[in-house]
Amino acid sequence: MNWVSLTRGKRSGFWDGLSIVAGCALMALSFRLFMNGNDIVAGGVVGLSTLLERRLGWEPAWVQWGINLPLLALGFWVLGRAAGARSALGSLVLPLLMLVTRTVPTLTHNPLLAALFGGVVYGAGLGLVLSGSGSVGGYSLLARLVTKRLHLLVSNAIFTLDALTILGGGWLFGAEKAMYGLVAAFVMRRALDAVLLGFSHTKLAFVISTAHDAIRQAVITELDRGLTILPGTGGYTGDPRPVLLIALGQAEVPRLRTLVRTHDPDAFIVLTDAAEVLGKGFHREA
Incomplete structure (x- = not known):
């Protein structure tokens, strides 16, 4: 490898890392400004951390670290160093930023507005993470570990885990909040696609x-x-x-x-x- 390609690789790595951190910051702000204060669970480990906070009083950031760190260790062991490394930065930084922003007040208590705007901001943040070749661990990493041993599609495994989390939100917060969670999940996906694919006509x-x-x-x-x-x-x-x-x-x-x-x-x-x-x-x- 010559000096030019090495420098280009370092530069690319820097911008990828910056994109992952910026994406995690948007996801943390979405969680604090919109989702958490309105009991909106749109799936994922972040949604699970909301359920455990309300049920057991556990800080969401610690819940996410508690889930992500063992998954990371398993990821390095089962999936290899490359796959584990791609998940490491986002899995560690997102809970940290959740902790740093825990005093940020909820911006609106209208659940529909929270679902819409929270979904847009969270999806955009996740899009930045993925565009930086990163991951925030959680269900995506768990799904890859599960499907490594079972003959399942990763997408089906993630869908099942997200659906169970949203149903848990409906059981804890009521059916109406579960519906808002579905709205947030839909908007999140659209925002994610917009960041990754653009607004091409x-x-x-x-x-x-x-x-x-x-x-x-x-x-x-x-x-x-x-x-x-x-x-x-x-x-x-x-x-x-x-x-x-x-x-x-x-x-x-x-x-x-x-x-x-x-x-x-x-x-x-x-x-x-x-x-x-x-x-x-x-x-x-x-």
Whole structure:
């Protein structure tokens, strides 16, 4: 490894670490400003710590450390050093910041507002942690350990653990609070996806037409977009049917429809969302 690649790796590691710490800070603030004071349990070890605080009076940060530290040790042993190291920073820093922010007052006592804003802030924080190649341990690490021994999907294991935690919130705080927990979990997921995937309005169009050459020329000259020609075969006729793959902005979709219909009213168009499109000449305001 030369000096340049070593320096680049250190720089990348620094920004990853900063992203993880910043994400943990947002998650801790969400917990204190919105979730904990309103008894909203949206799953995860953080939600479990709320249940144990209300039931037994235990400080949430200590509960999270008490769960995460043994899981980290098992993670290093069962999953290997690399997997354990990725979970270490977030698993240790998040409870620390929960402890540091324990005197922060609840911002609102409206449970719906708390679920919405708490979900957004918490999801954004978790997105920063994951974008820094980190983890906050908890159920995600426990699920990986469980599925290492059992033939289960990690996503199914996490869903089951989260569902049990939310049901525990409903049993302790009432069904209405469990519903707010579900709202928070949904908003959290949307915010997480927004941070990881962005707010792209990019579309992918698949165009199948006998006039594919004329449409190709029109897309290039009139729509000013590039495209890719994929080989295809008609399922009924067995004839060659080239498929035009076009990445375009949402505002350009009506123009594409008009353009295609002009050359072939019977053309087959499939439109789908694209989380992100990168490449020379594409990224611009649509």
